[in-house]
Amino acid sequence: MEKHFELSDTEFEQDFIQCKLNPSDFSHEAHLRLAWINIDKYGIEQAEKNIQNQLQKFVEFVESKDKYNMTLTLAATKAVYHFMLKSNTDNFKDFITEFLSVARVSLSRSGFRVTTIN
Structure with a gap:
């Protein structure tokens, strides 16, 4: 499990906004979780603005300004x-699991082979 899951959505969002989140945990x-939280709370249009401003x-x-795109x-x-x-989920953890499953199916239908590297 990734370290960012140790924080609630509110803690994660606030730590990121206040630049308290350890960069190695981002x-x-x-990044996708930040998008999910913002879209869920503020809607897509405001989320796009929030995320751009917060990331910058x-x-x-x-x-690390060169890392922003x-x-x-x-x-x-x-x-x-x-x-x-x-999605039928109401939390990021379930969403990302569902999202990855859909992505794997889509990629395999496209002829890509999905493997996991351990």
């Missing part, structure tokens, strides 16, 4: 929203 999955502030604080941030947020509309 994985790709944590965070990467500046941790002196607006196009990728918006695409990830829109992808989360797309799957949220199809």
Whole structure:
């Protein structure tokens, strides 16, 4: 389990906004969780604005401005929203499990082979 799951959604969001989250805990999955929380609480339009502003502030604080990419941030947020509309879950942990299952099926139907590296 990723470290960000040790925090509630509220704690995670607040720690990120206040730049208290350890940068090593802000994985790709944590990035998707931030999108999920924002979309769930504020709707897609406000979530897109929030995430851009919060990420820019965070990467500046941790002196990693070169890691921010607006196009990728918006695409990830829109992808989360797309799957949220199809999801039956009410929490991120179940959502990401469901999302990964759907992605694996979609990729395998496309001819890609999905493997896990341990």
